[in-house]
Amino acid sequence: MTIHLKQPNQILAQASPLPVPVTVAPGDGIGPEIMQASLKVLLAAGANIALEPIEIGKAVYLAGETSGIPANAWDSLRRTRIFYKGPVTTPQGGGYKSLNVTVRKALGLLANVRPCVAHAPAIATRHPDMDVVIVRENEEDLYAGIEHRQTDEVYQCLKLISRPGCERIVRYAFDYARAHGRKKVTCFTKDNIMKLTDGLFHRVFDEIAADYPDIASDHMIVDIGAARLADTPHAFDVIVMPNLYGDILSDVAAQITGSVGLAPSANIGEHCAMFEAIHGSAPDIAGQDIANPSGLLLAGVMMLLHIGQHKVAEKVHNAWLATIEAGIHTADIFRPGHSAQKVGTAAFAEAVIARLGQTPKVLTPASYATHAQAVTVWPAQKRKKALKELIGIDVFIHADAPVAELADALKTVENGLFELTMITNRGIKVWPGGLPETFCTDHWRCRFMAREGKQFNRAMVVELLRHLTQQGLDFIKTEQLYTFDGVPGFSLGQGQ
Structure with a gap:
């Protein structure tokens, strides 16, 4: 056939x-x-x-x-x-x-x-x-x-x-x-x-x-x-x-x-x-x-x-x-x-x-006589929204400079509301501190957080990026940092 x-x-x-x-x-x-x-x-x-x-x-x-x-x-x-x-x-x-x-x-x-x-x-x-x-x-x-x-x-x-x-x-x-x-x-x-x-x-x-x-x-x-x-x-x-x-x-x-x-x-x-x-x-x-x-x-x-x-x-x-x-x-x-x-x-x-109609003699035969109906696929469940608060931002920078030089440039954009707290390279913390043996590429995650007692907001994000542009820093990506019901929704740097 x-x-x-x-x-x-x-x-x-x-x-x-x-x-x-x-x-x-x-x-x-x-x-x-x-x-x-x-x-x-x-x-x-x-x-x-x-x-x-x-x-x-x-x-x-x-x-x-x-x-x-x-x-x-x-x-x-x-x-x-x-x-x-x-x-x-x-x-x-x-x-x-x-x-x-x-x-x-x-x-x-x-x-x-x-x-x-x-x-x-x-x-x-x-x-x-x-x-x-x-x-x-x-x-x-x-x-x-x-x-x-x-x-x-x-x-x-x-x-x-x-x-x-x-x-x-x-x-x-x-x-x-x-x-x-x-x-x-x-x-x-x-x-x-x-x-x-x-x-x-x-x-x-x-x-x-x-x-x-x-x-x-x-x-x-x-x-x-x-x-x-x-x-x-x-x-x-x-x-x-x-x-x-x-x-x-x-x-x-x-x-x-x-x-x-x-x-x-x-x-x-x-x-x-x-x-x-x-x-x-x-x-x-x-x-x-x-x-x-x-x-x-x-x-x-x-x-x-x-x-x-x-x-x-x-x-x-x-x-x-x-x-x-x-x-x-x-x-x-x-x-x-x-x-x-x-x-x-x-x-x-x-x-x-x-061999249709036959069953195996040594292998266990298949039996679907009492087989259940297709398993139910559950619809997505609605959940109560968490209280979401912006507390900082990760800015990813393309730069060939040494980390100390990059940190000095980034610290010039700090103000009374936010500060540079960490730089990582491929996830590992390289500033402040860091080890000289750590291999670094041209891709840096630079974390800015609200200063103690201050509240980060979207206007501050825009201001920060404007200052980075004025410094000639090539930012390629940003990730805003939030807490959800007070729990951080972001990871620490490796070694932090």
């Missing part, structure tokens, strides 16, 4: 009445091959879906659309609310933005859910008992993509973490654990260093964990957590993380199970959901019929669960398990003397179809 994505009516004729509409994008590289194989299995199993194909990715980028996704594709996604997506190639250079990040953020797909499960002895792994779900925050953190070059030597990327974003992803992780019968949720952050941003994520995790007394919870600094995930993954159940850590460690966890090519991903939001493999488009093997379609096929299983077609999801998953258990493997997981047969992309799909 051939699936012609450009002729969706041929597919609709195979489906039962009132199929669920699904927007489908084959993607780039190996995408069309693994999408063809996956759809063939899903439809053969009786998936009640109506496919609405769209074109996204490299060709769209090169046609001049820097997001990689045209307007008609957005129309389809907002109409179907379900997106089954192949991997996409983002062209190098040219200012092209990641299509995945764009779709996730534009459609509010806040939760990236990545099950990482070992399938020993069918697939080789050092950790046969591994069964971890990583829930990754999808919209914030460094993936805001706000970057600037500020001086000859220094570039900046902003890390944005919001309380509503933390609350929604953490609550989703606990609700997911409860819905899927999982016993523990672990939080990974680096809040020993990033005390405000990662500190907020950790604090919200602890607050929300108290609402789920039936589920164990703990927190780890991300570096030791990553080490333990690689060494003893069976110690974890559900792990929730900010965006960057989740992106990196979900790939690591998937590889630990045996191959990144096996890992599916669901991106869940309040209004839409997207399902994809976690791997890339692998253009070096495109068109060779050797790619493993398993990640995308299992993402299809997650999609079927999301739209309530649990029996079909169970049927597909068990047929896939029976296939790999039989030793029918694509090249990435094939082992001479262990695997029974090396097959290509299309042949692997046919092998799964041949």
Whole structure:
């Protein structure tokens, strides 16, 4: 059976009445091959879906659309609310933005859910008992993509973490654990260093964990957590993380199970959901019929669960398990003397179809008969506004002068209302005091604070910047310093 994505009516004729509409994008590289194989299995199993194909990715980028996704594709996604997506190639250079990040953020797909499960002895792994779900925050953190070059030597990327974003992803992780019968949720952050941003994520995790007394919870600094995930993954159940850590460690966890090519991903939001493999488009093997379609096929299983077609999801998953258990493997997981047969992309799909209705004999069968409905995505909660008071300003200066010379110039702009209190370079305090061994660039953070008993205000900001201009100082960025209900909303300098 051939699936012609450009002729969706041929597919609709195979489906039962009132199929669920699904927007489908084959993607780039190996995408069309693994999408063809996956759809063939899903439809053969009786998936009640109506496919609405769209074109996204490299060709769209090169046609001049820097997001990689045209307007008609957005129309389809907002109409179907379900997106089954192949991997996409983002062209190098040219200012092209990641299509995945764009779709996730534009459609509010806040939760990236990545099950990482070992399938020993069918697939080789050092950790046969591994069964971890990583829930990754999808919209914030460094993936805001706000970057600037500020001086000859220094570039900046902003890390944005919001309380509503933390609350929604953490609550989703606990609700997911409860819905899927999982016993523990672990939080990974680096809040020993990033005390405000990662500190907020950790604090919200602890607050929300108290609402789920039936589920164990703990927190780890991300570096030791990553080490333990690689060494003893069976110690974890559900792990929730900010965006960057989740992106990196979900790939690591998937590889630990045996191959990144096996890992599916669901991106869940309040209004839409997207399902994809976690791997890339692998253009070096495109068109060779050797790619493993398993990640995308299992993402299809997650999609079927999301739209309530649990029996079909169970049927597909068990047929896939029976296939790999039989030793029918694509090249990435094939082992001479262990695997029974090396097959290509299309042949692997046919092998799964041949086993529809079967269950594995050694591997644990999938069972979704009592599977819960899709996990609720909580709307952002309104909170009482804090009392916000301006008490100072950080002015970032581009200068090649020694710090003592810079400090002398900056102190000339002081007045009876505010004073220079600190200069840092890449976060480390270099004035007053500082060590001669500290390496400095041409990028300086200069902190001015209201003098004791005085109140900083916006007019003082303008006056300060005017005086800096008169001194010929090149200020490139400012950050106003506030307290919120009396608590400082800014970090100290390292060494302060």
